[in-house]
Amino acid sequence: MNLSLSGHHLDITPAIRAYVINKLERVTRHFDHVIDVNVVLSVDKLRQQVTANLHIRGKEIHAECVEPDMYAAIDALADKLDRQVVKYKEKRNGSRHAPVAVKRAASAAGLRPLKLHGLRHGAGSLLAREADAVAVQAFLGHSKLTTTERYMHAKARPDDLARLDRAFAFGSTLGDEVQILGAES
DSSP states (O other): OEEEEEEESSOOOHHHHHHHHHHHHHHHHHOOOEEEEEEEEEEETTEEEEEEEEEETTEEEEEEEEESSHHHHHHHHHHHHHHHHHHHHHHHTSGGGHHHHHHHHHHHTTOOOOOHHHHHHHHHHHHHHHSOHHHHHHHHTOSSHHHHHHHHTSOOOHHHHHHHHHHHHTTOOHHHHHHHHHHHO
16 A cells, blocks of 8 residues: 655654554555555644545545544544445445356356356255245245245245234234244244
């Protein structure tokens, strides 16, 4: 990580430089692909301002803080940058990139190309062998049993529909009914 630290109406002392470096280490602990960071410290009467631009591949993250104390402004800036970097990292590694990860893992394992949706159908079919439709529905997070049937590649048994009706008729939550169903089986 390249760090550019400059001051506007302020001399950068070794203590301030060390403090900024120490605080920015937390950001690089969460995300180590930081290309460079530009930090500007400025003083205007009682207003201490710290501005930072964090350059990472494909994105520029900007944060600024104004506090009466320079060290408090640096702390607040580090917190803001840390939150933004964690949010960016979660978004980058989120569900949008899951299919890419599945394709890479399949090719690394020497498997034929497969899609994440196909894995979900396969999991529904495997779960159908061991659990009833209501339990599979709760696991997959479906609101309708007919959707779960598609994933299970099977039709629901009449007793599954009766159990589902019982779950909603008594006002219990589906999670309680699934636990009860697990105890009955």
